[in-house]
Amino acid sequence: MDSIFHEKQEGSLCAQHCLNNLLQGEYFTPVDLSSIAHQLDEEERMRMAEGGMASEEYRTFLQQPSGNMDDSGFFSIQVISNALRVWGLELILFNSREYQSLMINPINEKAFICNYKEHWFTIRKLGQQFIKTRFYKISKRTDIFTVIFAILYLVNLVK
Template sequence: MENSPTVYHERQKKMLCGLHVLNNLFQEGLFTQSDLDDICNRLTPSRVFNPHKSVLGLGNYDINVITSALQSKTLCLIWFDRRKDVKCINTDQIKGFILNVPTDFKLGFVKVPFMDFKHWYVVRKVGELYYNLDSKLPKPDELGTNEEMLNFVSEKLTASESHLLLVVEPDIEKDGSWYREDPKS
């Protein structure tokens, strides 16, 4: 019997899903809330209200913070056009799949009206299998093979406000080798 790999998985705290996306992607606690707050301050210095995070200091980091954090580790983000078939993604070239999906804001069990937020989470390969590392899950969700993972991602993109970002190395972004013209190959 094969030993399954240890999968690093941070659980949701406050509104720190952007932080959890990064650490779950890198499979270690590489970034802290303070690190991401510092990035926010570099992106928009000398402002009382920082547009890149929650006013309350709970997190809710935007894509600019995630992009900057990834760039500090020499990685790039590619926005995937959800109108395309996910099978055109050359998954061998992808470090991780970041999803941004709508989510309700709740106080306990009560949904707060007019408080809709977007939630970040990452899907990535650990060992031979793909995992959904959503910080709202109690543990990593094994998605399985490449085909099963792409089916999962495709299903998530059916929600009108969902987005997919591909984490790649700079040379992959530059040469476009993340994309296959023929999704069947």
């Protein structure tokens, strides 16, 4: 790979940039992710309606804003997970029982999607190193980690 793909973040669209960095290309737009979020919202609405459309819970649910996206452009983990499925990729939470039961060795993984203080970013393996691209409104930055440092970084991020 001659270069590392990374986009400058606009607004709070870190989920879009996180996914595109993972895939190393411009594959997702805000419209794509909004469409996934709306689909998830509709599925949630239908599940809530099963309990009765006249129920207090259902009426309260309808008054709530989307849990899958907000007006700033922030998207939920569910949106990211569904977007990855389009590519045949599965998101497994690092601190989940499923991850631990699979006894996955982080060194063998190709990428991690992280969230720190409501900001999504990717740590991706390229060759024998991991890269983390970060986006700010005024600059973009790429950090290159050794495998061991990347694992230590992830462990500390989870704490």
